Amino acid sequence: xxxxxxxxxxxxxxxxxxxxxxxxxxxxxxxxxxxxxxxxxxxxxxxxxxxxxxxxxxxxxxxxxxxxxxxxxxxxxxxxxxxxxxxxxxxxxxxxxxxxxxxxxxxxxxxxxxxxxxxxxxxxxxxxxxxxxxxx
Amino acid sequence: xxxxxxxxxxxxxxxxxxxxxxxxxxxxxxxxxxxxxxxxxxxxxxxxxxxxxxxxxxxxxxxxxxxxxxxxxxxxxxxxxxxxxxxxxxxxxxxxxxxxxxxxxxxxxxx
Numbered sequence: 001x002x003x004x005x006x007x008x009x010x011x012x013x014x015x016x017x018x019x020x021x022x023x024x025x026x027x028x029x030x031x032x033x034x035x036x037x038x039x040x041x042x043x044x045x046x047x048x049x050x051x052x053x054x055x056x057x058x059x060x061x062x063x064x065x066x067x068x069x070x071x072x073x074x075x076x077x078x079x080x081x082x083x084x085x086x087x088x089x090x091x092x093x094x095x096x097x098x099x100x101x102x103x104x105x106x107x108x109x110x111x112x113x114x115x116x117x118x119x120x121x122x123x124x125x126x127x128x129x130x131x132x133x134x135x136x
Numbered sequence: 137x138x139x140x141x142x143x144x145x146x147x148x149x150x151x152x153x154x155x156x157x158x159x160x161x162x163x164x165x166x167x168x169x170x171x172x173x174x175x176x177x178x179x180x181x182x183x184x185x186x187x188x189x190x191x192x193x194x195x196x197x198x199x200x201x202x203x204x205x206x207x208x209x210x211x212x213x214x215x216x217x218x219x220x221x222x223x224x225x226x227x228x229x230x231x232x233x234x235x236x237x238x239x240x241x242x243x244x245x246x247x
Contacts, residue, residue, distance in 0.1 A: 018161035043221040
């Protein structure tokens with residue numbers, strides 16, 4: 001089971017609605033800059049979190065929200081994205097076609113080859129890491 | 137997050153200028169506008185993405201769908217002003233080879 005984020009991690013919980021993808025991007029962008037990530041990494045992180053959250057939204061109609069956690073680990077920023085399941089279904093999931101799903105996953109892997117999908121409390125957690133500037 | 141769309145005519149082209157961020161939530165507005173224009177008979181549509189600061193793969197899916205729809209009607213859909221992170225997404229997905237991309241609307245062919 002994946003170790004939990006440290007107590008000092010920055011976190012944001014967003015509702016399971018596509019309107020909040022921009023909220024997730026804003027959080028990740030702010031956090032990445034706070035921890036001194038290069039601007040290109042900031043944009044890559046904003047893209048990756050959008051892709052991962054979109055997949056979560058499309059794949060699970062019972063989703064209650066998505067938890068985002070970020071913390072510094074020596075020279076890296078660690079970002080975790082954890083879909084949070086609710087107690088009931090809100091409707092059928094809007095699953096993209098297979099090409100779209102494959103394109104999305106290939107894109108995240110291209111941006112962050114070390115992307116990991118872990119398990120915590122029976123639910124998937126996606127973890128990516130980005131380099132921080134040397135001075136951060 | 138709001139998306140701003142502004143449509144104008146430029147010669148034989150219909151230029152749809154887009155400003156904002158494109159994702160699963162906002163990209164349907166692009167689809168609706170392009171399909172509405174195509175239904176009205178526009179066959180040469182240029183999406184000006186100069187002021188688009190973010191674009192994800194779900195938005196690319198919308199653009200591909202619009203491209204296919206125009207082609208089915210013997211029309212053209214091209215992109216203008218793609219830069220930064222949106223261009224990176226096009227390149228990483230290989231879709232930069234699928235779309236005709238112009239730097240500015242002034243470069244749109246007149247024939």
